[in-house]
Amino acid sequence: MKLQKASSFALCAVLELAGSPTSQLSGTEIAHKYGISAHHLAKVLRDLGRAGIVDAVRGVGGGYRLAVNPKRLTLFDVIQIFEPVGPQSASMDDPELATDAGCALRMVLDEIEDHALATFRSITVSTMLKLMARRPWADSQRFAKTSRKVASGR
Amino acid sequence: MMAAITSGKAGAIRIRPAVNSDLLALIALDEEVTGLAKRKYWKETFARYGGRRRLPRFFLVAEQQGRIEGFIIGEVRAWEFGEPPCGWMFAVQVRPKSRLKGVGTQLFEVLCDAFRRAGVEKVRTMLARDNHLVLSFFRSQGMMAGPFIELETTLG
Numbered sequence: 001m002k003l004q005k006a007s008s009f010a011l012c013a014v015l016e017l018a019g020s021p022t023s024q025l026s027g028t029e030i031a032h033k034y035g036i037s038a039h040h041l042a043k044v045l046r047d048l049g050r051a052g053i054v055d056a057v058r059g060v061g062g063g064y065r066l067a068v069n070p071k072r073l074t075l076f077d078v079i080q081i082f083e084p085v086g087p088q089s090a091s092m093d094d095p096e097l098a099t100d101a102g103c104a105l106r107m108v109l110d111e112i113e114d115h116a117l118a119t120f121r122s123i124t125v126s127t128m129l130k131l132m133a134r135r136p137w138a139d140s141q142r143f144a145k146t147s148r149k150v151a152s153g154r
Numbered sequence: 155m156m157a158a159i160t161s162g163k164a165g166a167i168r169i170r171p172a173v174n175s176d177l178l179a180l181i182a183l184d185e186e187v188t189g190l191a192k193r194k195y196w197k198e199t200f201a202r203y204g205g206r207r208r209l210p211r212f213f214l215v216a217e218q219q220g221r222i223e224g225f226i227i228g229e230v231r232a233w234e235f236g237e238p239p240c241g242w243m244f245a246v247q248v249r250p251k252s253r254l255k256g257v258g259t260q261l262f263e264v265l266c267d268a269f270r271r272a273g274v275e276k277v278r279t280m281l282a283r284d285n286h287l288v289l290s291f292f293r294s295q296g297m298m299a300g301p302f303i304e305l306e307t308t309l310g
Contacts (some may be wrong), residue, residue, distance in 0.1 A: 005243075053204070071254070071294075074290070086197070114283060115283070116248075116285035117283075118168065118284070118286075118289065121286045121290075122286055122289035122290045122293050123288070123290070123293050124290055124293070124294065126295045127293045130294070130296065131296075134296065
């Protein structure tokens with residue numbers, strides 16, 4: 001499963017802000033740390049601000065800070081700002097979806113999306129910070145292979 | 155068998171095995187949370203899991219100042235679908251006013267210690283996809299999706 005860039009950037013920013021609860025961070029600082037576009041991140045931070053998830057602090061030493069309790073903020077809360085998440089009601093305008101094959105396929109896809117939705121809804125930002133501290137992927141073969149691919153540029 | 159565990163502070167939570175005299179308080183706590191009084195179910199569950207027993211079954215309560223604030227139930231299950239023995243947690247509840255104070259975490263940790271002493275290395279649970287509150291709790295304890303997929307069908 002792949003998230004849209006805006007969702008991914010938003011999660012990086014929220015996790016970064018949640019990990020530094022006593023300080024404000026600028027968009028540029030966050031963008032630099034994650035190697036992402038500062039311009040794109042600025043738009044994402046504005047959307048997060050409009051949703052009440054981050055506060056912008058103006059002035060010298062200003063920046064962004066998390067505006068909500070990270071134990072209450074789920075991945076779903078962040079992602080759903082930037083993309084549709086979860087089962088989409090089948091559009092009967094698509095003729096293939098009105099067939100038995102289309103309905104059966106829709107049921108299977110909905111099952112997959114139900115699981116994804118339950119996962120996003122049940123993982124809070126606070127839980128993500130604990131996961132990042134535990135680093136279980138350090139012992140995972142699957143992540144080791146991914147890291148090697150990235151490292152070799154494949 | 156397991157002894158009671160406390161944090162040593164005044165008014166601290168004490169985690170201990172459920173005893174017969176807890177039954178009415180447990181039924182009342184469950185009714186407060188779920189809105190359903192399930193007396194027969196809890197009597198049967200207590201008969202199976204409660205008390206100080208040698209079987210790897212655990213029914214623990216969190217007590218604070220003489221009041222039951224939560225409970226957790228689990229057992230060691232072996233060789234279901236070929237899987238080696240593992241700890242199963244199948245009920246956890248904390249009084250709504252006592253949530254976000256570490257009661258559930260203490261119950262979870264004491265049960266995990268009991269499972270470790272019983273010789274298992276994995277802990278599993280299963281719950282409804284839309285039970286976001288309890289799903290979030292188990293996630294916050296480090297639990298992730300396991301190797302099983304739950305399936306069901308309606309009997310015609």
